[in-house]
Amino acid sequence: MAKRRTVIDSDNEQSGQEGSSSAVKRPRLDAEVEDRSQHRSSKSKSKGKGKAKDDNDILNDIRVDDDDDIATVRDAHAEEDEGAQERFEEEHEESVRESIRQRNRHQGGVAKFGIIEAVEMHQFMCHKYLTFKFGPQINFIIGHNGSGKSAVLTAITVALGGKATATGRGNGLKAFIREGQPAAEVSIHLKNQGEEAYKHDLYGDSIVITRRFTKEGSSSYKIKGKDGKLISTKREELSAICDHMNVQVDNPMNVLTQDAARQFLSSSHPSDKYKFFLRGTQLSQLSEEYETCLENISQTSKVLMRKKEAIPDLQAHYKEVLTRFEEASKAREQRHKADELKKELAWAHVASKQDEVTEKATEVHKLQQRIPKIQRSLDEADTKFEAATAAVQTYDREHENLGNIDHLHERKKDLTETMRTNRTKLSELKADERSISDNLSNTKSAIQKMESRLEVEKARLAEYSRSKQDELNQRLQEAILSVQAAETDLKQSTELIRDKGEEADSLRRQGDGVESEIQTARNAVMGLQEQIQRCTEQKNNSLAPYGRDIKKVLERIGGMRWHGQKPLGPIGIYVKAKDRVWTSLLRNILGGHMASFVVTDGRDLPVLKKLLRESGNPNTSVFVSEVDLFEYRDGEPDPKYPTVLRVIDVTDEFVLRILINQAKIERTLLAPTRKAADDLLSGLNGGGQCLTADLWRVQRFNDGGGQSQPMQPLKPGDPRSLLFTGENPETQLRYWREKAADAEKTLHELNSRLDEMRDSYRKMQREIEERKAWMFPRQRRDIDRQLNELRATRDSLQTEVNDNVPVETSGLDEALREMITEKESFMAQFESIAEQKAVIDRAQEPLLKELNDVKKQIDAFGDRRQEAQAQITQAAEQRLAAQSEQQYWAKKLRDEQKKVQDAQEQLDVVQAEFENWTAGAEQYCARVDNPRKVQVVQRNLDSVQAALKERERRQGASVEEMTAEVNRARTALETAQRDLKSMASLNRALKQSLRLRLEKWHDFRRHIAFRCKVVFQYHLSNRGYFGKVLFNHHDGTLQLRVQTEDLNGTQGETRDKDPRSLSGGEKSFATICLLLAMWESIGSPIRCLDEFDVFMDAVNRRISMKMMIDTANSSDGKQYILITPQNMQNIHVGPTVRVHRMSDPERGQGTLAGGTSAA
Incomplete structure (x- = not known):
């Protein structure tokens, strides 16, 4: 059977024109329902032999849905206004995001039933014997390639009755038997505790499911209790257990193999992704079942249409014999009956008007009850607006009271300049100190030479030649003058x-x-x-x-x-x-x-x-x-x-x-000058603020202090x-x-x-x-x-x-004394410089301390000003929001009051008409209690009056014979009508039920798809990426668009990547984000994923692992089994995480340890 299209709306975010061409048939259904209601309200009672339904009313009341009606049910939601979808997302986006935030702050609980406690494998795939004991929340299975990690997921699928082809590891169970062995066996322990446990009195706290299969192709189940007692061997019992615990072993989102995970984003078509989404959320199963129901309803409608075609003949025959009977037996009662019908008709009009008065009064009462609630909302909005306004004013005053710190900046500049000058002086003093030190050393050396020379000269004094001395002195004097001139x-x-x-x-x-x-x-x-x-x-x-x-x-x-x-x-x-x-x-x-x-x-x-x-x-x-x-x-x-x-x-x-x-x-307040503003504020009690024409902001405080700040003038090119x-x-x-x-x-x-x-x-x-x-x-x-x-x-x-x-020793003595004096002078200068350096060093210390204090004051003032500005901005935004809310409720109150006034005026008009009609009916005749509908009475009156005109033409058999013939015709007609009506009513009820179920189905799909979008974006943001899940329910496609951080940083314009163009790490990360988003939509307590991070780099893997652990921790009653060939280094794991490390590739390992909370 071809699958029908059951989608209603379109989430296609690429084209707003798709899905808008076909006509919406929902109004036709509403008209038909209203028409049936009118026919039901126009029925009249039969009064024995003399009373019968009008033939046309009876035939019209039995309505059988044709193929167009069935198509209407199919297509009632085939199209939906795109604006309605956008409004839906706008209305629910914040609540969905808030639920995500609340969930992330919530620590999920451990499931009482439905999760896997342990798995055992005997002669299964590459394992001779292997057992796992899983934690109740998060389980990581790690190990090198070829160590047999994926066999765990295959064992879980096989043990729970899954198909061998769904594992991607073989075409039949025989492929899973260890080489050289005749049979294999897998066992799985399911937790079965709590109030919703499955047959707890039989199975106890655990259900053990064992599946054995042989090379010959046979397969058998053993379902045992916690104590090992065999309870059942039937496949139906396993299905009942899985249904009760909501374990969906063939659901691709519950157990995602490494081949499926690797190919999902890179090679699957958008329509395949969409089918994957429907299968994973079980929406496709419901859609197929509803299609089957619609086909059955359509077939039933065709049968009923054929039966309905026979009704007019029966009605014609019954009408014919009934007419002859009435002509023979009721001719004498017609005139009296016409009079009674006229009286009933008068009071039927009064009753109709009374119903209208009651309806209007009810409407007025309902509208009046809404007024106090709206008034309370308006009062609350007024209070919020006043509080927000006061907060803005308070923060403004606090910001203005901060003043300025120009004096601190000036002081900082002065201190810096002073310290720079002192450092320059220190450098000069150090240079002078080095020069003096050099001169002192030279002087000491010269003194030693002079003392030695003085002794020599005293010995040679007697041999001194006067004439030679004069010539040498003259040449010496010339050399000294040349040196002095050059210097x-x-x-x-x-x-x-x-x-x-x-x-x-x-x-x-x-x-x-x-x-x-x-x-x-x-x-x-x-x-x-x-x-x-x-x-x-x-x-x-x-x-x-x-x-x-x-x-x-x-x-x-x-x-x-x-x-x-x-x-x-x-x-x-x-x-x-x-x-x-x-x-x-x-x-x-x-x-x-x-x-x-x-x-x-x-x-x-x-x-x-x-x-x-x-x-x-x-x-x-x-x-x-x-x-x-x-x-x-x-x-x-x-x-x-x-x-x-x-x-x-x-x-x-x-x-x-x-x-x-x-x-x-x-x-x-305004003033022409700064002084005038100061005088104006001085005359006011309590201070205040004033602006001046020469661009000053003058402020006076309550305690008598104040400040003045210049306002920044406009630049010449400013448009203002x-x-x-x-x-x-x-x-x-x-x-x-x-x-x-x-x-x-x-x-x-x-x-x-x-x-x-x-x-x-x-x-x-x-x-x-x-x-x-x-x-x-x-x-x-x-x-x-x-x-x-x-x-x-x-x-x-x-x-x-x-x-x-020969020289006079007195000259040498004088030179020696000058050198000694010069040495003492240098020593004094050296001490003076040392004292000056000490003075400058002592002066630098308080300057440096004061400079640091000034810098701290400047930083503190900047923090206070920034904080005050942030408070002002936040308060202004809150005030604007409060003002919008206040205006909304004020308009809402006026509108509701107008509605009450209009409804009251309509009630007054209808009440006046009711009183006039009642007075007229009382003058015509006595009151008739419980009159029928006006249309029914009028139709009967017309019929009676027509019969009176034709009474002379009555002929036929006797009254007794006519009575018997009327009874037979009526019985045959009523039997056919009753059967047809009951079946048509049942068929309509089924169709209406299916319509409601389809509406729920579409609502489920809309909510699930929208939540999938939001959660996908939320998970991508953990890596700094941005992406979208594009649903087109009309075409049945699902597309992903991912914008990575390299696009944000290097390209001039933002452009989304198709998943196939992503790198291996980006693609794996996007896969994880999509799976986590879809896992939000399924109710199964088990999630299994194989080698999700094989192409990830270290950053993507670390973020993905943290994201999956956080998601698992915040999920209630969910168990995660994740397989990775990577190690768990640099990954923080908490007490809810259990890591199972597989041994290196060896065939024949024994029991694997139960795992620890860290790798």
């Missing part, structure tokens, strides 16, 4: 280079400052040019200050349909400044609101935001607010104080309320500069062009000044380079060489004088 020249050049370098540095710093001024001036020129361009645009487009293409945006808004009123905006077209003195301040505090729009229904917000983004205005604000023209004057200060509201004109009352709610314009001008575009354009000319002039002057400074700097650099060229590097060596030669000549002459000319 003086070198010193002057060094000092000149240093002075010129300092002047060049000063000039360079001045040039840097001028360059900064030039950049500022250049930015100002560019901003003014942008402003001139905006003014030019404003000349042709008055809406230019409010954004790009605002005129086109307004035209599109006017041509669209909105849930609420047409969006209002930009707000700035309704606001004008009264006095130019306040325009700069107004641009600063209200400029951000002037380009905003307002919608009255929250559903219009995303539509308008999208429209603004498309027009190039993504940052334009959109407020959501109902049109509430509330009274605001109670919140204004004394009239003598200027406020923002009092210095502007707002032409729209709704816009005025928006600015009051968003910017507090009715209570924000065009607001509140109050001038025509020509005047503004002229103003900005004059400012641009001034700015360009300033820029030119700065450039000229910079060129002059650069010339001076280059000239000074040339002088320095010339000096350096003379001194450095080779020239300096030449100078040093010449100086050294002069010094050597001087020393040589001095030596010659000392050798050849």
